[in-house]
Amino acid sequence: MNMLLLKTMRDLRASLAQSAALVVIVMLGVASFVASVASFRDLGTSYQRTYDQLHLADVTFSVQAAPESVADDLRRLNGVQAVSARLVVDTGLEMADSGGDTQEPIRARFIGLPAAEHPSVDDVLVLEGGYFSAGQSDAVLMESHFAEYYHLAPGDTITPIINGQRVSLQACGIAASPEYLVVSPSKQEIFPSVRSFGVFFIPQPELQRLFGLEGTVNNFAVLVKPEADTDAVVNAARELLTPYGLSETTLQKDQPSNAALNADLEGFRELAYLMPLVILLVAAVSVYVMLGRQVRAQSPQIGLMKAIGYTDTAVLWHYLLYALVIGVLGAGLGALLGLPLGYAITKSYALELGIPIVAARFYPELLVEGVVLSLLATMLAAVGPARGALRQSPAQAMRLDPAVAQVKGRVSAFERILPMPLWLRLPLRNVLRVPRRSLTTAMGIVFAYILFLMVWGLTDSMNYFFQNNYKEVERWDVTAVFDAPQLPDLLDEIRGWAGVKKVEPLAQLPATLKANGHTEDILLTALGTDQTLHGFQFPRGTSAADALGSGRLILTNGLLGKIGLQEGDRVSLDTPLGPQDFTLGPPSDEMMNSVAFVSLTELQKRAGAPAPLFNAVYLIVDDSQAGQIKLDLYHLPGAVSVQRKADMVADLQSYMVLFYAFTAVMLAFALLMSFALLFNAMTVGVLERRREFATMRSLGTGRRWIALLLSGESLILWLFTLAPGLLLGYGMALGMGAAFNTDLFTFKIIIAPATYVAAALGIMVTMLLAALPAVSQVNRLNLAEATKVLT
C-alpha cells in the first residue's frame, strides 16, 4: 500500500470517534438528499399518474344551471378532447357516532356520474366494492378519505338532508377521485377537513331527481387536447357558458386539491434541497476544523516528510485524501440509507394523503449527485488546511510548537477597550487564538439559530394565524350558506331559535377580478355596514362602517400586493350580476387573499333588488346549542353548507400535530448540529492544548476552574453569535414564510419574543453541554505524560 495512504488510514483510526462523527454527518447529508429528492420526485409522479389515469380535468366551469346538451356544444369546440357534464350539489349529512347517536350534521358534496359507465373526465378509481350497476338508483360511492375517517364500508347507509328531508342512500363502494386527493370544498377553504366534509358520487339521474333538477347540470369538466391552446379553449368555452350563469372557471393548476398538493410539494422541494445542503455545510465546517487541527498537530511530521523528499503535491494530496475518504464513506453509507428511506417517505406520505396510485422508482443520477455533493463539501473544506501544511519550511515545521505558534502575541481590541480580569481574558483569547476555526464554528452556530427560528417561527406564525384569523377576523360561531338569495324573514326565524344570540346576513358570490393584466378568482362577500362578525384589519383610524359604507371594494393586502394595486384604483369584477367596476377602498390586513368585500347595500343597488340580498348568515350561538342549531340550519330549504368555527379550528389543529412533530424534529436537529459543531471544535482545541491544560492542573488549578474556563469559551462564542444568529434567523424565517404564500393565503411570519429567548437559551445550554466532553478529557489527562510531550 502507498505509504501516505497507509498513514491516512492510521490517522483516521487514531481519531476514530471524530472521523466516525464526520462520516455520520456526511452520511446524513447524502441520505437526506437522496431520500427527500427521490421522494419529492416520486410524489410528483404519483400525483401526475393519478391525474393521467383518472383524467383530471384541464379546466372546470361552474354555472348556475344548464341543460346536459350543452356538453355536446362544448365537445364541438376546437381543442376540446372530452367533456363531463355534472350536477354538483352540497348539502348536509347526518352522521351517527360510534354509539349510534346522531352527531352534528356535516357538509356533503354529491357529484353526479354516469350511471352505467365511468366518466370520460374526472373519473374515479373504485378501491372497494364496485361502480354503480344498472338499476341501482340509490347507490352511492363514498370518497375514500371520508369512508376511512368514519370507518365506513360498502353496504353502509348514509343519510343526507335533501330539500329538508332525510334520504337514505346505500354505499356500493369506496372510490378515490383526482379532484379530492386533498379533500377541500373550495379554493377559499385552504385547509382540508375530512371530518366535516365528505364527497359522494351518485348516478346523475338519481341526483337530479332527488333535487328536482332533472336534465340539469351545473358543472362542466373539460379535457383539452395536448396540442390545443388552452387559453383559446377556455375563452371559447366561457363565451358558450356565459348565458348559463357562468360563475367560476378553474384551471387544473388552481383546482383546490391540485393546488394544495402542489403548494405542499413545492414546500417539500425547498426542504428537500435546503436540509441536505445545511447538513453538508456542517460536515464541511467540521472537516475544516478537524483537518486544520491535524495539520497543526502533525507539523513536525510534515516537516519530516518534506525533509526526506516528499513533494508539496504529495503532502497536499495526503491531507486531501483524509477528506476524500470521509466523503466517499459518508456518501456510500448515505446512498444505502437514502434509497430505502426515500421509498418509505413516499409510501407513508402517499398513505397519509390517500393517494391511490403511487409511483416510486430508482434514481441512479441522485446517487451520483449525492456523491458529488459530499465530495465537494468535504474536499473544498479540506483545501485550506491542506494548503496550510505547505506554508512552512521543513526546518521550521519540525521546530514548531503548535500551541505556541497559534498565538500571534497580541491583545485583542476587546481588551484594549474594556479592562477585564484574568479569568475572562483567558477564555476570550482562547476563542480568538485560531480565528478561522472560531469563525467557522460560529457560522455553524448561526446556522443552528437559523434552523431554530425558521422552524419555531413557523409554529409561532401558525399560532398567530389561529389567533388572528379565527378570533379577530372571523368572529362568528356558525355560518350557513344557501343555494339562493333568502328572504329577510329567515333572519327573524333564526333569531327566534334557542341558543342564537346574534344573526347577521351576508352574500357570497364567486367573481373574477381583472386588473393590471391579472385575473383572479375570488369570493365576493357583501356585508352590512353595521356588521360586527367580520373583523376587518384596517389601518388605524379607518372604521369598517366607513370603508364599507363608501360603496368601495375592500381587498386584502396580500391580493393588492400581488396584483400591484392600491386604494383608489379602479378594478373590474365579472360576477353573476354581470361585469361590475369598483373603486378600491382601504386594504384589510388579513391573511386570506381570495376574498373581496363590499356592502350589502351596494350589492343591492347594483343588482337592482328591492331589498338587500343575502345567501348566507353569520351566527353567534350558545355553545351548548350549537349542534342543534347546525342541524336546524341544514333542514332549512336550500342550505348548502353549515360550518361551525370550533370544528374548523379543531380540524386544523389536528393537522398541526404532524407539523408540530416536524418542528420538534427540526429543533432537535438544530440543537444536535450546534452540539456536534462545538463538540468537534472544543475536542480539537483540548487536543491541541493538552500540555497547557496539564500545566494548569499541575500548578494546582482545580477541575472546576478548568470546567469554568472551557464553559467560558463556549459562552463567549455564544455571545458573538447571538445577534447575527437571531437577526439572520428572523430574516430566513421571513424568506421561508414568503415561500408558503399562495394565491389564496399570505403567510405572516410573527415570531414571539419568547421564541428568541428560547432559541438563545436552548443553544447556550447545548453549547455548555458540548463543552462537557472536553472538560472530561482535561480531567482525565495523564499529567506526567502531557506536560512532557509536545502535542
Add this chain to the structure above:
Amino acid sequence: MSAQSLINLQDIRKDYPMGEVTVHALSGLDLNVARGEFIVLLGPSGSGKTTTLNLIGGLDRPTSGRLVVDGNEVTGLNETRLAEYRRRSVGFIFQFFNLIPTLTAAENVEFALALTQHGKTLRRQSLDFLAQVGLQDRADHFPSQLSGGEQQRVAIARALANHPPLLLCDEPTGNLDSDTGRQVLQSLRNMNTNEGATVVLVTHNTSIAPMAGRVVHLRNGAVDKIDVNPAPAPVAELAW
C-alpha cells in the same frame, strides 16, 4: 524521618502496564530530602528520575509505598486535595517551559497567583516575581515573543508565585544552550539560598551535579548511591 525532612519516600514502587509487558519504573525507592536542600537526581534514561519527580509533585500516583511531604501524607489524596497540594506545596518547572501561550509573561505568573489570592495586587506581585528573575522589562510579552531562556525564567517566576516550600525541576536546562542554562540554574540557586526553597532537580547532565548539596544517583528504579557535596560549586563554574 528526621524533624528537618521535607520529603520522605518510603518503598515507593511505580509500575506502568505497556500492553503485555509491565515496566517497573520504580522498584522500592527510599529517599529523604531535608528542608532547604538543593539535590540533583541523576541517572540514565529510564532510571526513574522523572517518575520520582512526578510522584513528589502529585502529577502521578505510586503503585505502592508511602510519600510524605511536609508532614502530610500525599499518597492516597483525592484529586481535589492533590490539586490543593500542588497549588500550595509545589512549584514545578518543566523542560519545555509549558507557559500558557495566550497569556503574557506577567499574566502567566498572575495565573498561578490567582489560584491562592484575589485582589488588585496580583499584577504588582507578578511583576515583582519577574524582577526576581530579571524579566521585569518583558512582562507584557507573550511566550512567542520570548527566547527559550526567558520562557524558562518566566516559568521559574510562576513556580515561585505561591511561595512553595518545594521546587521540582525536570530537566530545566534540557532545551537551552549552556549560557542560558546557567542563567536558569543561577535563578534556582538564588531561590534556594535567598528564599530557602527546597530544590529537587532532575537531569541526565552530570555537569550540573556539582551545584547540588547532594546528588542522588538512580538506577533501575532505585537509589544506587548518594554523593554528598559539602561545597557545592558556583553556577558560573559549571560547564557543558
